[in-house]
Amino acid sequence: MFDVLIVGAGSAGCAIAARVSEDPTVSVGLIEAGPDYPDLAQLPGDLRNGNNNSYTAHDWGMEYAPTPHRKDRFPRGRVVGGSSAVNTTIALRGLPEDYDAWSAAGNEGWSWQEVLPAFKRLERDLDYPGASYHGDSGPISIRRHxxxxxxxxxxxxxxxxxxxxxxxxxxxxxxxxxxxxxQPMNKLNGVRISGAVGYLASARIRENLTILPKTLVRRLLVANGKCTGVEVEDETGAVSEIAARLVVLSAGALMTPSVLMRSGIGAREELADIGVDLLRDVPGVGKNLSDHxxxxxxxxxxxxxxxxxxxxxxxxxxxxxxxxxxxxxxxxxxxxxxxxxxxxxxxxxxxxxxxxQYGRGQLKFTSADAHHAPVIENQFxxxxxxxxxxxxxxxxxxxxxxxxxxxxxxxxxxxxxxxxxxxxxxxxxxxxxxAGSGYHPCGTAKMGPESDPLAVVDARCRLHGVDQLVVADASIMPAVPRANTNLTCFMIGEKVGEWIRTEKNQYGL
Ligand SMILES: Cc1cc2nc3c(=O)[nH]c(=O)nc-3n(C[C@H](O)[C@H](O)[C@H](O)COP(=O)(O)OP(=O)(O)OC[C@H]3O[C@@H](n4cnc5c(N)ncnc54)[C@H](O)[C@@H]3O)c2cc1C
Missing domain, CATH: 3.30.410.40 (Cholesterol Oxidase; domain 2)
Structure with a gap:
């Protein structure tokens, strides 16, 4: 039994695990489908090399249809660090107007003025440490060539x-x-400063943080409208359950909606199509796919x-x-x-x-099997x-x-x-x-007020209609910001991690 159980050790998940575990009285579990490399000496070359992407060695092997005319591979990191561990290390923030639009859509707490402290907290900008809008002591080092x-x-x-x-x-x-x-970039001497390197290196020595790699979450356990834990599968295929007082789903914009669907949280007809019993009719799951x-x-x-x-x-x-x-x-x-x-x-x-981007795509679900990826239709x-x-x-x-x-x-x-x-x-x-993807999918479990028919979570990232369940990753963005998405995912992790640590009653803890 964990107090807080995070599903997915990607950009957002690593930041949340690090920030929540700063409180030694809270036990934190961090589950990841891929492997864990606890220190730099063990880090494989493809993850260390911040000069280029890692496309296949730590990847989910997904495919997408950017337009109806073609299909292609769609890389997503499967390793502690998630996509931040395989990416190009471009460290760009969105524009103030992007976050102000999130706030104007009914999401209190997400305006530029309210997200700026989290952007500053996450970075150590080596070139402009004194600028009023930069941070100089965060876990993610950023410099420009x-x-x-x-x-x-x-x-x-x-x-x-x-x-x-x-x-x-x-x-x-x-x-x-x-x-x-x-280009601002989060690499130092060519080494990629992923969420695993930046956030977990210092957090993993804490006794209250447990990292569970090579563990696939099959579905959420929900009883009487309240999430109580997750069902997982280990490397051997053995299935077991892990209990938690609060579950935070941070499996990324493609897998977070998949886990929700497998758990009976999604559009009623789509759940029926894949033979999953309805738990909560949430039509926005997998919709509003936004990208570059x-x-x-x-x-x-x-x-x-x-x-x-x-x-x-x-x-x-x-x-x-x-x-x-x-x-x-x-x-x-x-x-x-x-x-x-x-x-x-x-x-x-x-x-x-x-x-x-004005247009939107969607995810389609063809199976309730945890080893099946969704069909990705961007309609670029x-x-x-x-x-x-x-x-x-x-x-x-x-x-x-x-x-x-x-x-x-x-x-x-x-x-x-x-x-x-x-x-x-x-x-x-x-x-x-x-047109192809900039590899920045988001928006597939977006935040918004309950009056918004496609909103999946509220402005505190709590699922509408299911207690003790939070979604925090690229899925919750109402729209893709005008920047590569990694820093915004770290920012989301910073905010949600701080909220869970400092406003426990908002999360039923
Ligand atoms: C090749 C590539 C290049 C990119 N380049 C850049 C760039 O230069 N700059 C930039 O800003 N952005 C870049 N991006 C995008 C950026 O990295 C992502 O937007 C960001 O990392 C997403 O963060 P996240 O927390 O939403 O998800 P992720 O970081 O993808 O984390 C999700 C985690 O959940 C795990 N997971 C998923 N399902 C399960 C399950 N069922 N059970 C257990 N674990 C699960 C995954 O293995 C993964 O570790 C790139 C992405 C890729 C793939």
């Missing part, structure tokens, strides 16, 4: 951005700044020595507002250092990314506003391929195929067919 560390293509990208009229942006996490500059659609502008380079697959995959960023956009900084362009495969033609790519660019704005960003990106010094490095643009024309209409069609 200085100019002399930038690869030639990234230096050229920044120079071309200047020549195209974009302002310099030395700190992309300055809430009011925009333009091109170095992106396209690739693939370039063959003239000089093969520019391409090094062991170098940082990313170092710079351009955050800006589209020509006809209603929302500030709704676009990103990223220079990606290499593309294709080792030994293949030398290539890099530029990634135009839509950061403010089905909304014509998304299509038009992303197409504008692709055209802006193509301007980089014609602007020195970046243009001087490029032998040929391979995609979008210049032979088929780069008209706005042609590019919009490509967006509708080939």
């Amino acid at each position: 200085p100019h002399d560390e930038l690869l030639p293509a990234h230096q050229a990208f920044l120079q071309s951005a200047t020549d195209l009229g974009y302002p310099d942006c030395p700190d992309a996490n300055d809430p009011w700044a925009w333009g091109a500059g170095p 659609p992106a396209l690739s502008v693939l370039c063959e380079v003239k000089d093969a020595s520019l391409i090094n697959f062991d170098a940082p995959i990313i170092q710079t960023i351009l955050r800006y507002t589209g020509e006809h956009s209603e929302h500030r900084c709704d676009l990103q362009i990223e220079q990606i250092s290499f593309a294709g495969r080792r030994g293949g033609p030398p290539m890099f790519l530029l990634a135009p990314v839509l950061e403010y 660019c089905a909304d014509e506003r998304d299509r038009a704005i992303l197409a504008g960003c692709v055209l802006d990106t193509l301007a980089f391929t014609r602007t020195a010094p970046l243009a001087d490095m490029i032998a040929a643009v391979k995609f979008p195929d210049p032979g088929r024309g780069h008209s706005r209409e042609a590019i919009e069609n490509l967006c509708q067919k080939f």
Whole structure:
């Protein structure tokens, strides 16, 4: 029996485990389907290497349909640290307007002014420790590659951005700044500072924190409208139960809704389809899937020595507002250092990314088996506003391929195929067919007042209609923020962890 049992040791789960276990009187369990590597010496190379993603070694092996036209792999970390342990280490915050919109939708406590203390608390910004909006002593170290560390293509990208009229942006996490500059990143000497490294390294010595790796949660145990624990399966397939006074579901935007569905919490008809008895009709579970659609502008380079697959995959960023956009900084362009495969033609790519998404996708559930993944249907660019704005960003990106010094490095643009024309209409069609994910799914168990038919949890992340059950991870975001999502997941973990530790009566503890 734990006081607080957290399901999923990802970005949010690690932060919650660390913050709640600061109170030595509270016993905390942290369950994770994947393995645990307790110290840096045991950390495998793919998890240590913050210069590139780990795609397969610690992964759930999922697939997604970004548009109805294609299917592709969809990576998600399966290890203590979760997706923060396998990701690109881009450490960007959303815009103040993103969180103010969450608050305006009826979620008290989530406005920019109310989330800023958590963003400051989670970070140790090595470049701007004195800025009023930065923190200098949190568990997640963040720095930017200085100019002399930038690869030639990234230096050229920044120079071309200047020549195209974009302002310099030395700190992309300055809430009011925009333009091109170095990417803030949570890696130190190339080592990824994941949730496991940043939050758990110091917390795991506490006697009141127990980490349970290689343990798959099959379903929640609920009796008389109250969650009492979880049913788990170990590596051998043996099934048992773990009791808790409060269960916190932090299994990520794809698996949290799956666990809810397997437990009978979801849309009535969808539960019937997979043969699960209804516990609570919650139509929002698996809906409102929000993410960042992106396209690739693939370039063959003239000089093969520019391409090094062991170098940082990313170092710079351009955050800006589209020509006809209603929302500030709704676009990103990223220079990606290499593309294709080792030994293949030398290539890099530029990634135009839509950061403010109007459309929504959904998860579909085809089985109640805990080993089955949901079907992920993003419906990217089905909304014509998304299509038009992303197409504008692709055209802006193509301007980089014609602007020195970046243009001087490029032998040929391979995609979008210049032979088929780069008209706005042609590019919009490509967006509708080939947009892919920035790997930032969220919103599938969103927070909101009970009057919102798709709301799954309230503003304190407590499930509507089931006691002693909290959801806290990327699922609860009402919409994807205009930034890569890892820091926002840490921020959610910081807030919920602090609330559980300091306002126990709000959580029935
Ligand atoms: C390849 C890749 C690159 C990315 N790059 C960036 C980046 O550079 N910057 C950025 O900001 N964001 C990036 N992201 C996204 C970011 O990492 C995620 O948004 C964030 O980590 C999600 O946090 P979370 O807590 O919601 O879920 P996760 O971190 O995914 O954690 C969920 C955890 O729950 C566990 N789990 C799931 N189901 C069960 C179960 N049934 N039983 C037990 N355990 C379970 C999982 O194994 C996992 O450890 C990237 C993601 C990927 C995959």
